[in-house]
């Protein structure tokens with residue numbers, strides 16, 4: 001595990017008080033290692049640049065992820081091929097991307113549950129998937145299937161917005177028998193997406209996701225849910241609220257999904273509402289940056305040294321230097337929030353925004369897993385006197401998440417090809433306002 005703090009200690013919590021007991025981590029005492037688990041609809045992103053007229057002609061709604069019948073998906077794919085509009089074919093899937101990015105950032109293991117074609121031809125989608133996934137993502141638990149993985153035709157509009165057309169293949173055939181209870185129950189987090197519930201009645205994906213969530217709950221493993229797209233949430237808002245109450249520790253969403261889930265347009269107020277059901281929330285808001293919200297025990301709150309921010313909740317960032325906790329672990333829970341504008345005001349030129357939200361979540365998961373790793377290796381550390389969810393404060397995690405999103409905005413693929421630079425002055429406060 002590469003520590004999120006290793007890039008520049010002074011930027012990470014606890015900034016002033018480095019723990020001398022870290023020296024317990026001597027090379028001869030091999031550190032206890034950790035991992036995170038996730039379930040995904042295994043698919044490749046086939047990316048093409050199109051105009052809005054193309055979307056209309058194929059009956060696609062902009063910004064949406066739509067399941068297409070096989071014949072329609074093939075017609076669409078053929079047209080892209082004939083007009084030579086395809087620019088790349090990369091491994092995709094919202095959880096696949098998140099696990100890959102986590103593994104690249106943390107240099108640590110993640111375990112993916114999903115399906116994979118049992119016979120793979122060189123150049124096929126399955127082949128592309130394997131070629132463009134980090135070797136730190138453990139693919140040994142994938143369920144072999146006699147057919148194709150999914151294809152996500154990723155249509156990029158001139159304004160950078162992406163729309164997905166899915167040819168699902170056998171991506172929803174993951175059966176509970178192909179999950180590994182021990183891996184899930186020993187993980188630092190289980191990561192799920194709302195897309196998993198979009199399978200057909202006879203397909204086992206939903207049942208697999210519910211089974212995994214139940215095992216995680218029994219073992220106290222944080223369950224992380226990323227909302228996918230607002231259209232999935234809108235259809236079953238009450239169902240999702242209940243699902244979050246029953247199973248979820250951390251909700252990751254963008255502001256549109258937040259509105260669909262809570263009926264509240266202001267991201268901060270939407271976060272406040274979601275904190276009634278879950279312990280922690282990440283809400284990305286495109287050009288407006290991102291919000292993180294959580295709980296802290298009153299006894300462990302830490303006041304910010306930054307200016308207090310106005311907003312729908314006055315001075316909402318007052319305790320942003322606190323490390324978030326599960327509500328149930330707080331004797332006197334208090335809600336905490338932070339906001340950050342895009343790193344360096346956003347890139348000069350956005351290649352495409354696909355995966356920027358997944359990237360922010362990967363950074364947050366890195367910090368969360370680093371906390372678990374530190375607790376397992378240095379249990380006596382002052383950092384673990386109370387049970388916190390993350391290693392760093394809400395404010396530091398938001399900087400890191402934002403930084404990682406930026407990295408994805410300036411490249412083509414939603415998957416990082418390398419980690420962040422080891423030493424980076426750009427996390428300095430002054431650097432944020434260009």
Ligand SMILES: Nc1ncnc2c1ncn2[C@@H]1O[C@H](COP(=O)(O)OP(=O)(O)OP(=O)(O)O)[C@@H](O)[C@H]1O
Pocket residue numbers: 228253254255284285286287288289290341342343345346347350353354355356357358359360402405406409
């Ligand atoms: N237009 C933009 N200008 C500057 N920064 C941006 C822009 N769009 C996104 N970002 C950065 O990327 C982060 C995540 O973006 P966004 O809210 O678009 O994610 P998302 O909709 O969940 O993406 P996806 O579903 O494709 O992963 C934002 O918090 C912000 O830091």
Ligand SMILES: O=c1[nH]cnc2c1ncn2[C@@H]1O[C@H](CO)[C@@H](O)[C@H]1O
Pocket residue numbers: 041043044045065092093094095097152164166195354355356358414
């Ligand atoms: O239905 C789906 N299931 C799983 N992943 C999906 C689906 N639709 C789109 N994406 C994935 O979302 C990522 C960006 O966040 C894309 O890389 C795309 O593969």
